[in-house]
Amino acid sequence: GESVGLHLPTLSVQEGDNSIINCAYSNSASDYFIWYKQESGKGPQFIIDIRSNMDKRQGQRVTVLLNKTVKHLSLQIAATQPGDSAVYFCAEKGSSGSARQLTFGSGTQLTVLP
Amino acid sequence: EPEVTQTPSHQVTQMGQEVILRCVPISNHLYFYWYRQILGQKVEFLVSFYNNEISEKSEIFDDQFSVERPDGSNFTLKIRSTKLEDSAMYFCASSDGVITNEKLFFGSGTQLSVL
Numbered sequence: 001g002e003s004v005g006l007h008l009p010t011l012s013v014q015e016g017d018n019s020i021i022n023c024a025y026s027n028s029a030s031d032y033f034i035w036y037k038q039e040s041g042k043g044p045q046f047i048i049d050i051r052s053n054m055d056k057r058q059g060q061r062v063t064v065l066l067n068k069t070v071k072h073l074s075l076q077i078a079a080t081q082p083g084d085s086a087v088y089f090c091a092e093k094g095s096s097g098s099a100r101q102l103t104f105g106s107g108t109q110l111t112v113l114p
Numbered sequence: 115e116p117e118v119t120q121t122p123s124h125q126v127t128q129m130g131q132e133v134i135l136r137c138v139p140i141s142n143h144l145y146f147y148w149y150r151q152i153l154g155q156k157v158e159f160l161v162s163f164y165n166n167e168i169s170e171k172s173e174i175f176d177d178q179f180s181v182e183r184p185d186g187s188n189f190t191l192k193i194r195s196t197k198l199e200d201s202a203m204y205f206c207a208s209s210d211g212v213i214t215n216e217k218l219f220f221g222s223g224t225q226l227s228v229l
Contacts, residue, residue, distance in 0.1 A: 034217065043118075043205045043220035044157060089157065093216070101170055102149075102218060104157040 012111045019077040021108045023090035026071060030092040034102065035064060035075045039086045047075070047088075077110075085112045116140045118221035120206050126227045127196055135191045135224045137206030144211035146189045147218060148181065150174070150202040157205065163189065164211070196228045 013019045031052040036044035050057045050064045057064050063076040087107040119138045127133050139146050148160040161171040180192045207218040
């Protein structure tokens, strides 16, 4: 069935380095993707989104890249800071035939080392 | 910045009891959602709500679950007879209804523990 999966469950980076978190999706019908950050004990926090008619979108210190050919999504965080330590989820919309239901991936735990 | 608020933050209940989880969505939003996350697992969709009725629901959202918007601000999830496997973090979310670029904003969740 459709799925949104992450390549790595954990990622450790040095403070100040760039982080890249990857996500694979299986349904080419997905038309909207979101990255969420979830800190311990909190709800998912919106980071950045991208529609399927785009390849790249930039925010403040974050960039999302979408490769529809290989169904791959990535989140790049520039100059990673301790406050970036969290679990990062990708989510897609449209894969289940639903206009609004988000399907979440498994999450990647990002740890920023001092 | 507007935010989705949820109460209580923690709820402990006995198996078979009814629980009501409460949410106050962002005030100008039109769509409301409940998701849940079992410890260590993915965030799963339960139900979406628009114009005072359910618009979509998942297989998880069976007859034991119901949602209600009793007034202009609150959005509730009721579980009639809780089971052990209902133990999870329940997240409420809301969105402005613009389907093409619809960001969901999540609350901090209610941790439900069924004993």
